[in-house]
Amino acid sequence: MLVNKKIISRFSQYRKALIRFQELGLIKVFSDSLGEAVGVTSAQVRKDFSLYGISGNKRGGYQIQDLLDELQSILGKDKVHDVVVVGIGNLGQALIHYGGFEKENIHIIAGFDIDPAKLSKSSRIPVYHLDELNTFVCQNNIEIGILAVPDAAAQHVCDIMVESDIKGILNFAPIGLKAPADVVINNVYLQAELENVIYFVNALENKCKRCKKQ
Amino acid sequence: MLVNKKIISRFSQYRKALIRFQELGLIKVFSDSLGEAVGVTSAQVRKDFSLYGISGNKRGGYQIQDLLDELQSILGKDKVHDVVVVGIGNLGQALIHYGGFEKENIHIIAGFDIDPAKLSKSSRIPVYHLDELNTFVCQNNIEIGILAVPDAAAQHVCDIMVESDIKGILNFAPIGLKAPADVVINNVYLQAELENVIYFVNALENKCKRCKKQ
DNA sequence: TAGATTGTTAATCGATTAACAATC
DNA sequence: TAGATTGTTAATCGATTAACAATC
Numbered sequence: 001m002l003v004n005k006k007i008i009s010r011f012s013q014y015r016k017a018l019i020r021f022q023e024l025g026l027i028k029v030f031s032d033s034l035g036e037a038v039g040v041t042s043a044q045v046r047k048d049f050s051l052y053g054i055s056g057n058k059r060g061g062y063q064i065q066d067l068l069d070e071l072q073s074i075l076g077k078d079k080v081h082d083v084v085v086v087g088i089g090n091l092g093q094a095l096i097h098y099g100g101f102e103k104e105n106i107h108i109i110a111g112f113d114i115d116p117a118k119l120s121k122s123s124r125i126p127v128y129h130l131d132e133l134n135t136f137v138c139q140n141n142i143e144i145g146i147l148a149v150p151d152a153a154a155q156h157v158c159d160i161m162v163e164s165d166i167k168g169i170l171n172f173a174p175i176g177l178k179a180p181a182d183v184v185i186n187n188v189y190l191q192a193e194l195e196n197v198i199y200f201v202n203a204l205e206n207k208c209k210r211c212k213k214q
Numbered sequence: 215m216l217v218n219k220k221i222i223s224r225f226s227q228y229r230k231a232l233i234r235f236q237e238l239g240l241i242k243v244f245s246d247s248l249g250e251a252v253g254v255t256s257a258q259v260r261k262d263f264s265l266y267g268i269s270g271n272k273r274g275g276y277q278i279q280d281l282l283d284e285l286q287s288i289l290g291k292d293k294v295h296d297v298v299v300v301g302i303g304n305l306g307q308a309l310i311h312y313g314g315f316e317k318e319n320i321h322i323i324a325g326f327d328i329d330p331a332k333l334s335k336s337s338r339i340p341v342y343h344l345d346e347l348n349t350f351v352c353q354n355n356i357e358i359g360i361l362a363v364p365d366a367a368a369q370h371v372c373d374i375m376v377e378s379d380i381k382g383i384l385n386f387a388p389i390g391l392k393a394p395a396d397v398v399i400n401n402v403y404l405q406a407e408l409e410n411v412i413y414f415v416n417a418l419e420n421k422c423k424r425c426k427k428q
Numbered sequence: 429t430a431g432a433t434t435g436t437t438a439a440t441c442g443a444t445t446a447a448c449a450a451t452c
Numbered sequence: 453t454a455g456a457t458t459g460t461t462a463a464t465c466g467a468t469t470a471a472c473a474a475t476c
Binding site for chain 1: 219222223226227230231234250251252253288289290291295297303304305307308309311312314315318320357358360365381382383384388389390396398400402403404405406407408409410411412413414415416418419422
C-alpha cells in the first residue's frame with residue numbers, strides 16, 4: 001500500500017502546523033521548517049508532497065495557502081462530514097461535547113446508547129437508543145461512526161454499525177474488530193498508549209541506572 | 215531501535231486478549247489463535263515473544279497464565295503507576311472519570327487546570343491549580359502525565375511538566391512537542407485519527423466508482 | 429510414531445533518509 | 453551569477469512474513 005495511514009496522519013499534522021504558521025502571518029514555508037514543526041525530516045516532507053503531486057518552487061519553498069488548499073482537498077476538508085458516536089460513556093460524552101471538530105468540518109450529529117438514562121432527544125446533540133441507529137444512518141447518509149462502548153460489547157455493536165451501512169469506524173475498544181473488507185477501521189487504544197509511555201519511562205530509567213553503575 | 219512502540223502496543227493487546235481467553239476458561243493458546251484475536255499473523259506473535267525470551271511448548275502452545283505473568287512484568291503491571299492529567303477540558307474530564315484504569319494498576323490521582331471553575335480539591339480525584347503541579351509531582355513521585363490542554367498552550371504546559379520532573383507524557387495536542395531526550399512523549403492525535411477514517415472511506419468509494427465504470 | 433506447533437533464519441516488503449542534479 | 457531549496461533516485465534501515473528444521 002503506497003498510501004498508508006502514516007502519510008495521511010502526517011498530512012493532518014502538516015495542515016495543523018500550516019494553519020499555525022498562517023496565523024503568525026507567514027506566507028511560505030520550506031520543507032525544513034515544516035518538518036521541524038511536525039517532527040519529521042525535510043526529506044520526508046518533500047517526499048510526502050511529491051507522492052501527491054504537490055510541488056513548490058525550487059529555492060522559493062512552498063506557498064502556505066497552496067499547500068493548505070491541496071491538503072484540505074486530500075483530507076476531505078472541503079466538505080462537511082457527519083459523524084455519529086456510539087456509546088455515550090465518559091469518552092463518548094467528551095467527544096460529543098467537544099466543540100473543536102465543528103470548525104474542522106467534522107460534525108458530530110448524534111449519539112447512541114442502550115442506557116435509558118443516557119438518552120436525550122432534545123439536546124443540542126441528541127442521544128438516541130441504539131435501535132434507532134439503522135434508521136438514522138440511512139436518513140442522514142452517515143458514513144462514519146465512532147465506537148466507544150465497553151470492550152465486551154464492541155464486536156456486537158460493530159456488527160450493528162456495519163449492518164447500518166456505516167463505512168468507517170474509529171474504534172476505541174481494544175479488540176481486533178472483524179468487519180467486511182470494504183469497511184475502514186481505525187483503532188485507538190488509549191490504555192495501550194498509556195502503557196507505552198510507562199514502558200519507555202521504565203526502560204529509560206533502567207538504562208540510566210545501568211549507566212551509572214558502570 | 216529493536217524494541218519499538220509497535221511491539222509494546224501489541225503486547226498490550228495480547229494481554230487484553232489473553233485475559234478474555236482466560237475468562238472463557240481457556241488454559242493455553244497457540245500463536246495462531248492469539249494472532250487472530252489481535253489481528254496479526256502467527257509469525258508476528260512468535261517473533262514478538264521470542265524477542266523477549268518468552269517461550270512456549272513446541273506442539274503445546276503457550277500457557278496463558280505464563281504469558282500473562284511475563285506480559286504483566288514487561289508492561290509494568292506488577293506495580294501501581296500514578297498518573298496526573300493536565301488540562302481538565304472534555305477529554306481530561308473523561309479520563310479522570312473513567313474508572314477502567316484503576317483495575318489495570320494505572321491510578322489517575324489528580325487533575326490540574328488554570329480555570330478556577332474547574333478546581334475542586336475535595337473531589338474523589340482532586341483538581342488543583344497548575345501552579346501546584348510542581349509540588350504535587352515532587353511529593354507524590356509522579357513520573358507520568360497526560361497532557362490534554364488546548365493546542366496553543368501545549369508546548370508551554372509541556373515545559374512546566376518537564377520542569378516538574380515528569381518523565382513521560384501522553385500528549386493529545388496536535389503539536390510536535392519539544393522536550394529533552396530523556397522525556398518520553400507519546401502522541402495521540404484524535405482529529406488525525408478521525409481524518410484518517412474519512413480519507414480511506416472516500417478513497418475506497420472512489421475506487422469502487424471507478425471499478426463500476428469499467 | 430505421526431502430526432502439529434514452536435523458534436528462528438532468511439527473504440521480502442515497505443518506509444525513511446541521504447544525496448545530489450536540476451533550477452529558480 | 454552564486455546560493456539555496458526542491459524533487460527524485462538510490463541506499464539504507466527496519467519491520468513483517470514465509471518457510472522450515474527442531475521437537476514435543
